Amino acid sequence: MLLTSPPHSSDASLRERFHRRSLEHQRPLSTVTMAFTVVAFLSLVAARGFIGGPAAPLAYRLGWALVLALLVLAIPRAKSTCTFGAIGVAFSLALIGGLALNVAGLQQPLLWTLPAMVVIPVCAAPLWLTPTHFFVGSALFYATAIALLPGAPRTADVDIVMWMWIAAIGMPTSVVFHFGFYRFRRNHFLLEDQLAQLAATDPLTGLQNRRAFVAQAEQRLADVAQGGEVSAIFLDIDNFKSLNDRFGHGVGDLALRQVARVLLDGTAGTDSVSRIGGEEFAILLCEDLAGALRLAERLRGAIAAIERPDGNLTASFGVAEHRSGESIMVLLDRADEALLRAKHSGRNRVCSERPLPDAPLQSLIEDACGAAGSAGSRHRWEDYYLTSYFQPLFSLSHQKQVGFEALLRGELDDGALLPPAVLFAPKPSNDEGVLDRASHAVHLANARASLPADGWLFLNILPATFVADGYADELAAIVRRVGLAPQQVILEILESHGGSVGEMSRAAALYREHGFLIAVDDFGAGQSNLDRLLRIRPDIVKLDGELIRATGHGTEQPILPKLVSLLHQAGMLVVVEGVETTEELILAVESNVDFAQGYLLGRPAAQIASPGSVHLRIDDAFDVIAQGRAHQHALFESVVEPYRVALREAADALRAGVTMDRAFSCLATFERCVSCFILDASGRQLGPEVPGPAWSMEGASLHPVANPRDARWDHRPYYRNAVLLPGVAIASNPYLSLASGRPCIAVTLAAQFADERSVIGVELDWSAQGLPWPARD
Known part of the structure; x- marks a missing residue:
């Protein structure tokens, strides 16, 4: 709720919170001070x-x-400010009583009691929690002291001195100490309270921010009684970006504040209202789904009455009811999914989570399992039919079909295909997870008729379905009912919302227990990243089709080979999708891809077809690569050989005692020469490098790392390979130069000079297009 409220309405609450906070701070200090007093x-x-x-x-x-x-030991157990004050009063009175008992019979008791009557109130003053405690405790202390400590008869001047110490020093000092510390504690508390409010408040609307909302919601869900009702409402202002873009952020900020006011006015004081971020808001309330829907509908109408320069504001709402054992984030995810359906179905509406329509789904599963073995069968779903199309995947090394990806299609009564945008469009009355489960039953039933015994079936699965409780067991049962084995099925996790990486990792282990293999689809797109792969540990990774056409910056060299090598090192097989041309097939083979899929190898079809002559096409790709590799190697060697010859001549000159400048004078004139250098046995540069013609092409030098003399290079392959073959001029693979940020290659040679081994070399600019690259990994 709104965290900033008028001071007069919260003074009592603020004072109570301050005193309780002071109690927490003062309890240990009072315990130590009073214990010292006992000593x-x-x-x-x-x-x-x-x-x-x-x-x-x-x-x-x-x-x-x-x-x-005993009174000291009671201090840590004081739970209220009143109890704490009562213990303090009792302690001060008991202390006076003990002093009176101790000085009984003395001729000069004033010498013993006067310092105590001055010092004790002064030391106790900062420890009293409230002014009331202070005045009551001090008054009782002095009254008791005067009553119990009259002492022996005194002269007038002694009385004057005594009261001067008490009234002129003790009392004023204790007042100053108490109110000084009280003010200090109060200012500290107010600052702490203000910082806490700022940390938990959205500065624009005054609502809770996301962090405070989640923390409060977690506490509320933890405290909710068994069977208690809690619901979440997620809402998003429609077309808010256009409001900012067309009329400025000032108008957008005003709209956010107006929506916040509507939400506060329309909800109860016990409801939690938050601006989650941007134009998104969330509400947590103690209502069932029906009550939350009624509130959401009222709020939707109230927001629709807010004017904007080009009409009226509208908002879309998603509503979900809390389920037993569910975390706040899962609850909000379900409400967010309902909100997305509201957006996709036209905006300015309320959508709720929908219970899974078990009856239609179970009916379809029964129908599909009963029809297992009938190829191309279709199954009724809403006002159309579901059927399967299969696209083959080929092992490039084996040059044969190894599996088929099942693709869902919708057919109308006349056999016409339903557009995918219609088939997979989010529907307010349906949960896309239900369609996902239905597709699995349809695909398994249709694949059973013609799936080869040694072939895989790739089943697409949404993350939300993949992590659903009990679905691993349910899917395994369906697979066995249609006559297949889980080992024949590869579950292909789609790029979609609906499950954290941690949940998917745990779910993957459950599916593997049944024998399923796991694949991740569209790596390189959307939320797919390396962390996701390393935590889920799929058996197979399907690369997004765009990656096969991606090249390195500044060159036309494909990045696919390095990416495939990385995934292989991580223990994952690789499928490349979208192979549509012979050139792309050749690149896939050359990149050591395990499996390929695409229109060039086979289009989706209702029947699992024989591979035909595809294996010959793959074999031709291998032949092209074999021939091209020899040609590429020869071409690369022809370009690099003059540099090798010149480098060997420079090495001979250096052994003869010629200076670096003269030894490298010929090599440094070659067109692609960036610089010539000498490295010692530890990989550090000896002397200055000799620049070549390509040095002048240094445009955007990476200045902090541009000086090679500060570095050590014995970890580089061009150094290690030269040391392994002393006397042989070695050409490296292209690498990204730290000095220039351009692709370069190095030609290096290890030679013995006097008593020390050195590596001499030349760095060549290899960034120009059309230059041959080495035909090896």
Whole structure:
């Protein structure tokens, strides 16, 4: 709710919170101070033993010390400010009583009691929690002291001195100490409270921010009684970006504040209202789904009455009811999914979570399992039919079909295909997870008729379905009912919302227990990233089709080979999708891709077709690569060989004692030469490098790392390979130069100079298009 409220309406609450907070801070300090006072009292008891004359029994005085100690032990257990104050008053009175007992029989009791009557109130002043406690405790202290400590007859000047100490020093000092510390504690509390409010408040609307909302919601869900009703409402202002873009952020901010006011006015004081971020708001309320829907509809109407420069504001709402054991984030995710359906179905409406329509789904599963073995069968779903199309996947090394991806299609009564945008469009009255489960039953039933015994079936599965409780067991049962084995099924997790990486990782282990293999679809697009792969650990990764056409910056060299190598090192097989041309097939083979899929190898069809002559097409790709590799190697060697020859000549000149400039004078004139250099046995540069013609092309040098003399290079392959083959000029693979940020290659040679081994080399600019690259990994 709104966290900023008028001061007069919350003074009592603020004072109570301040005193309780002070109690937490003062309790340990008071315990230590009062314990020290008990020790001081025991010291006085011990000192009294050195004074002659009649005295109260020692057991009485030690018993009084025990009373004081018990009051000290009560301080940590004080749960309220009243109890804390009462213990303080009791302690001060008990202390005065103990002092009176200790000085009984002395000829000059004032010498013992006057310092205590001055010091004790001053030391106790900062410890009193409230001014009331202070005045009551101090008044009772002095009254008791005067009553119990009259002492022996005194002269007038002694009385004047005594009251001067008490009235002129003790009382004013204790007042200053108490109110000074009280003010300090209060200012600290107000600052702490203000910072806490700022940390939990959205500054524009005054509502809770996301962090405070989630923390409060988690506490509320933890406290909700068994069977208690809690619902979440998620809402988003429609077309808010256009409001900012067309009329400025000032108009957008005003709209956000107006919506916040509508939400506050329309909800109860016990409801939590938050601006989650941007134009999104969330409400948590103690209502069932029906009550939350009624509130959402009222709020929708109220927001629709807010004017904007080009009409009226509208908002879309998603509503979900809390389920037992569910976290706040899962609840909000379900409400967010309902909100997305409201957006897709036209905006300015309320959509709720929908219970899974178990009856239609179970009916379709029964129908599909009963029809298992009938190829191309279709099954009724809403006002159309569901059927399967299959697209083959080929092992490039084996040059044969190894599996088929099942693709869902919708057919009308006349056999016409339903457009995918209609088939997969979110519907307010349906949960897309239900369609996902229905598709699995349809695909398994249709694949059973013609799936080869050694073939895989790739089933697409939404993350939300994949992590659903109990679905691993349910899917395994359906697979076995249609006559297949889970080992033949690869579950292909789609790029979609609906499950955290941690949940998918845990779910993957459950599916693997049944024998399913796991694949991740569209790696390289959307939310797919390397962290997701490493945590889920799929058996197969399907690369987004665009990756096959991606090239490195500044070159036309494909990045696919390196990406495939990375995934192989992580223990995952690779499928490349979208292979549509012979050139793309050749690149897939050359990149060591395991499996390929695309229109060039086979289009989706209602029947699982024989591979035909596709294996010959793949075989031709291998032949092209084999021939091209030899040609590429020869071409690369022909370009690099003059540099090798010149480098060997430079090495001979250096051995003969010629200076670096003269030894490299020929090599440094070659067109692609960036620089010539010498590295010592530890990989550090000896002397200055000799620049070549390509040095002048340095445009955007990476200045902090542009000086190679500060670095050590013995970890680079061009250094290690040269050391392994001393005397042989080695050409490296292209690498990204730290000095220039351009692709370069290095030609290096390890040679012995006097008593030290060195590596001499030349760096060549390899960024120009059309240059041959080495035909090896």
